[in-house]
Amino acid sequence: MAFNVLASQSLSVSLLEIYLLLDWLDTNNTKTIAIAIAALPASVPPNDPSFGGTIIINPGGPGGSGVGAVKRFGRRLQAMTEGKKHYEILGFDPRGISNTTPRVDCFGESHVLARDLWMLEKRGIGGNDASDNGLRRSLALDEAFGRLCEARDAEDDIMAYVSTASVARDIVEIADRVEELKKPNNAASQWSVQHPIQAGKGASKKQPARVMYWGFSYGTVLGNTLASMFPGRMARVVLDGVDDVRDYYAGTWQTNLRDTDKIVDYFYDACFKGANNCSLWTKTDTSGKDIKKRIDKLISDADASPISFIQDDGLLNLGVITGNDIRKAFRAPLYGPLPIGFEGLANILAEALEGNYTLISHGLDLPPLQDACSVNKYTGPTPMEAITAIACSDADFADPDGPYQGGERQGIPFWKDYVNTLRNQSSIFGSWWSGIASRCSGWRTRPKWRFTGPFTTPPADPSLKEGVPAAPILFTSSRLDPVTPLYTAYLLSNDHPGSAVLIHETVGHCAALTAWSDCFNEAVRAYFDDGIMPENGTACDTTLIFRALENSPEHTAFIRDMMADDPESYAQSTNRLLVPLTVDEVEHDVEGLAKCLLAAVICLVPDKDMEDSEDEERGHSPSEAGGSTARHGLTAIGWLTLDCHALTRHHRSCNLGIMIASAHQGEGYGTEAINWALDWAFRVAGMHANFESENLMVMTHSNRM
Numbered sequence: 001m002a003f004n005v006l007a008s009q010s011l012s013v014s015l016l017e018i019y020l021l022l023d024w025l026d027t028n029n030t031k032t033i034a035i036a037i038a039a040l041p042a043s044v045p046p047n048d049p050s051f052g053g054t055i056i057i058n059p060g061g062p063g064g065s066g067v068g069a070v071k072r073f074g075r076r077l078q079a080m081t082e083g084k085k086h087y088e089i090l091g092f093d094p095r096g097i098s099n100t101t102p103r104v105d106c107f108g109e110s111h112v113l114a115r116d117l118w119m120l121e122k123r124g125i126g127g128n129d130a131s132d133n134g135l136r137r138s139l140a141l142d143e144a145f146g147r148l149c150e151a152r153d154a155e156d157d158i159m160a161y162v163s164t165a166s167v168a169r170d171i172v173e174i175a176d177r178v179e180e181l182k183k184p185n186n187a188a189s190q191w192s193v194q195h196p197i198q199a200g201k202g203a204s205k206k207q208p209a210r211v212m213y214w215g216f217s218y219g220t221v222l223g224n225t226l227a228s229m230f231p232g233r234m235a236r237v238v239l240d241g242v243d244d245v246r247d248y249y250a251g252t253w254q255t256n257l258r259d260t261d262k263i264v265d266y267f268y269d270a271c272f273k274g275a276n277n278c279s280l281w282t283k284t285d286t287s288g289k290d291i292k293k294r295i296d297k298l299i300s301d302a303d304a305s306p307i308s309f310i311q312d313d314g315l316l317n318l319g320v321i322t323g324n325d326i327r328k329a330f331r332a333p334l335y336g337p338l339p340i341g342f343e344g345l346a347n348i349l350a351e352a353l354e355g356n357y358t359l360i361s362h363g364l365d366l367p368p369l370q371d372a373c374s375v376n377k378y379t380g381p382t383p384m385e386a387i388t389a390i391a392c393s394d395a396d397f398a399d400p401d402g403p404y405q406g407g408e409r410q411g412i413p414f415w416k417d418y419v420n421t422l423r424n425q426s427s428i429f430g431s432w433w434s435g436i437a438s439r440c441s442g443w444r445t446r447p448k449w450r451f452t453g454p455f456t457t458p459p460a461d462p463s464l465k466e467g468v469p470a471a472p473i474l475f476t477s478s479r480l481d482p483v484t485p486l487y488t489a490y491l492l493s494n495d496h497p498g499s500a501v502l503i504h505e506t507v508g509h510c511a512a513l514t515a516w517s518d519c520f521n522e523a524v525r526a527y528f529d530d531g532i533m534p535e536n537g538t539a540c541d542t543t544l545i546f547r548a549l550e551n552s553p554e555h556t557a558f559i560r561d562m563m564a565d566d567p568e569s570y571a572q573s574t575n576r577l578l579v580p581l582t583v584d585e586v587e588h589d590v591e592g593l594a595k596c597l598l599a600a601v602i603c604l605v606p607d608k609d610m611e612d613s614e615d616e617e618r619g620h621s622p623s624e625a626g627g628s629t630a631r632h633g634l635t636a637i638g639w640l641t642l643d644c645h646a647l648t649r650h651h652r653s654c655n656l657g658i659m660i661a662s663a664h665q666g667e668g669y670g671t672e673a674i675n676w677a678l679d680w681a682f683r684v685a686g687m688h689a690n691f692e693s694e695n696l697m698v699m700t701h702s703n704r705m
Contacts (some may be wrong), residue, residue: 013070014039017100018177022161024169025449033158035092035170036099038070040078042086046182052085052528053212053235054178056171059091060217060241060510062164063386065098066091073513076679077214080512080521085529087212092174096162097386104159104389105381106149115382116367118145123365127324127431128419128438130303132412139415143442149389150444162386163393163447168226171211172233179209210235210470212528216510217241217484220475221248224455224492227473231457234469236528240476241510242489245455251395253422253436258485260426263334263507266480267342268292277343277548279350295349296427299323309361317366321357327428329363334428334482336508343548384439391436392443394450429482459497462531471531472498474524476511479503479539484510493536503539515542516676518668542605544672549590549599549639558601558636559593560586566662597654597685598642602673604635604664637664640677642685654687 015038022031044051057077059069070091081087096104107115121141126134153159212235215223220239227237244255268288271278280291303323311317329348333341348359392398415438423430460469473496475489486503493499504511504520511520519540526532549555560583593599638660656677660670681687 013074014041015067018174020170020173022157023448024166031157033095033161034101035095035174036067037090037092037174038067038074039091040070040074040089042078042088043082044086046088047184048086050084050086052081052087054088054090054175055081055212055214055236055528056174057089057091057213058094058215058219058222060215060219061097061383061387062218062221062390063094063097063104063383064218065093067093067099073679073682075682077512079675079679081525081528083525083529087528090174090178092170094162094167094390095170096158096389102158103381104149104162104386106145106152106385107381108152109380119365119367119382123319126322128415128434129423129431130322130324132416135412135415135419139438139441142439145388145439146442146444149385153445159389159393159445160448162390163450164222164225164390165229165447165449165451167222168229168451169449171213171222171226172230175209175211175233208233210464212236214238214512215240216513218243218248220484221245223473225451227457227469227496228453228455229451231469232467234457234471236471236531237469237473238476238524238527239473239489239492240512241481241484242475242477242492243484244488245492246453248391249394249396249452251391251397251437251440253433254425255488256483256485257422257425257429257433258487259480260334260429260482263480263482264330264426264428265292266507267330267333267345268295270342271346276552277550278346279343280346280353294353295326298349298353299326302326307357309357311361311366319361319364319366321360321364324431325360325364326352328432329360330428331432334508336478336482336506336514387436388439388443389445392440393445393447395437395440397437398440398443399446433483454495455492456495457497460531471527472496472500472533474502474527474533475499476502476504476520476524478506478508478511478514480507481509498533500533500536500538502534503537505539505541516544516672516679517542518672519543544669544676545603545605546600546640546673546676547603549593549601549641555601556583556587556590559590559639562638562659562661568662593639593641596641596643598640598677598680600640600677601636602638602640602658602660602669604637604669637661637669638673640673642677642681642687654681654685656681 015036017034017036019032020035021027021029022033023029039054042051055077057069057074058064058066068091070089074089074091078087078089093100096102107118118141122138125138125141128135128138149159211226211230211233213223213226215221215238217240220242223237223239224245227234247253247255265288268291270288271280271291272285272288275281275285280294282290285291300323302321302325306320306322308320309318326349329345333345348363351357351359415434418437419431419434422434426433457473458468460472462470464470473493475493477484477486477489479486486501489501493501502511502520502523504514504517506514506517508514512524517540523534523538523540527534638658640656640658643655643657656674658670658673658677660673
């Protein structure tokens with residue numbers, strides 16, 4: 001079977017802006033802000049009985065673009081919730097962010113070079129753990145940045161209004177506007193940039209709209225704030241990748257790294273067990289700890305003796321690489337989804353061990369400068385400006401009258417203890433993470449509206465009783481998350497009666513974005529459809545694992561055997577004559593498959609209880625285990641490819657091909673694999689699709705069809 005994913009001129013995402021009040025607490029202030037919105041329409045019109053409503057999403061940050069999130073993974077969320085009801089997915093850029101205006105912009109478009117030089121100076125100082133003198137300089141630069149932002153805000157007057165409380169109020173208003181637009185007699189009943197919605201044109205207050213909300217990472221702080229401030233406006237609230245709301249508002253950021261280094265250890269163990277696919281593995285390794293020792297030494301050596309580098313790929317850059325830069329290479333792969341990023345991380349570290357730091361240097365935050373001018377194509381504010389404005393506005397830490405304002409607050413002893421606390425939690429992320437709070441040490445702008453709790457909701461009532469939510473909050477989490485540990489989901493669930501924690505047995509940041517699981521999706525779907533809560537602590541495993549299809553003897557033998565043992569499935573997937581293939585022909589096929597945009601062997605997840613014990617009983621070392629798939633106890637059941645030729649690649653389209661062994665057909669594995677591949681195509685490869693023109697193809701020349 002093959003899917004032809006065609007290009008289209010549009011992803012059917014509607015873009016618009018709505019005008020909201022700048023200051024919700026001062027009705028006499030007529031200033032407005034223009035909120036950018038992206039809406040992915042449901043597969044049915046709003047007047048269809050199966051239309052489930054609009055789910056408002058926030059991707060986190062703080063400072064993440066909801067418009068960008070809809071474009072990146074809106075269809076994934078829509079597919080997860082698609083069932084007896086059909087939902088619209090709506091994202092918005094919060095106050096001061098991205099396409100929403102005015103933006104948080106401490107430098108301005110006329111001072112792009114100044115921003116780039118600030119970034120370079122921050123990098124030159126090093127991490128907060130580099131030295132006492134470096135820490136002093138970093139804090140002084142943070143103070144200068146805070147004063148600059150305060151001065152710039154005199155022009156735009158936005159930074160005092162970007163707090164989480166104000167954004168929560170925006171969401172309620174957006175829900176009202178959506179409700180108004182969906183009314184059949186509304187002239188602007190379809191989302192359109194030609195119909196900007198003015199402030200004060202919301203829905204009737206007699207029957208206020210209920211909010212359906214799905215927040216990720218910092219979006220869980222926003223969602224917790226929203227539900228606590230406006231419990232009677234909540235219909236459904238899913239909080240995924242749960243941040244400790246009290247620690248966030250304190251501004252101390254001391255509860256995020258509980259599981260970070262567990263994932264680092266998971267990476268090293270996975271590298272050892274998947275030796276043939278991990279460039280860090282050596283024959284002398286006896287466990288993942290041996291690999292870890294080499295990388296720890298690489299990092300400490302770079303801290304003690306920085307490595308020089310030169311980049312000359314059109315823009316000349318030179319500088320040094322420290323241990324802090326090597327630790328930074330872990331960030332994106334650990335955020336996941338895992339283990340997709342493990343191979344790339346292993347290659348980066350393996351090259352560094354060989355003395356080649358090219359890949360490390362390409363990952364540095366180096367603004368491109370040439371001839372004393374910035375040549376950065378992006379002239380807008382950095383994400384760090386928005387993150388700082390929002391997080392520090394919310395934080396007790398930045399409040400001159402708050403509990404952390406004391407004699408030692410600005411002192412080096414205080415900050416050294418703070419940095420060491422986080423480094424003890426995570427040797428990889430600790431120093432970097434401490435920068436969130438240290439930037440608030442120089443922040444001067446205080447918010448007009450700040451909510452400090454209590455962070456709780458009354459018991460839910462599905463009859464839409466006034467003042468209470470229609471359903472409890474659903475907390476979701478990966479088993480191991482690098483910055484929002486599962487522990488926090490359980491902790492905060494205690495504050496919301498009737499709530500439950502749903503676990504996805506994956507590794508990476510946010511459960512819904514790390515892997516595909518029918519079990520997880522069904523639980524989320526039941527919650528949105530009917531408010532049905534899973535049993536607290538329900539754990540959903542991922543059914544399938546996808547391994548890169550390689551031009552290797554192991555995978556060649558697998559495909560040859562599958563074609564020979566399953567001639568019916570083979571006949572349905574090829575236009576060749578139905579004759580046995582020679583070894584050379586299979587090797588040629590595998591070589592071609594491995595060159596596709598995506599080529600993966602589809603494997604069943606191993607039995608966790610049996611995996612380690614079987615290796616021990618067999619007495620296999622990694623080099624003797626007969627290949628990575630067998631060594632992991634995986635059962636290969638088929639393969640899939642995304643094949644892009646030059647013409648189709650130009651149009652951002654590709655062919656998806658899949659083959660499942662007949663013994664495993666009819667069990668839902670093909671559906672799960674296709675969903676995974678399409679999600680990868682849209683989110684990672686940037687493919688487009690015209691969903692009204694998908695073609696399903698089989699080889700119909702065969703009588704077997």
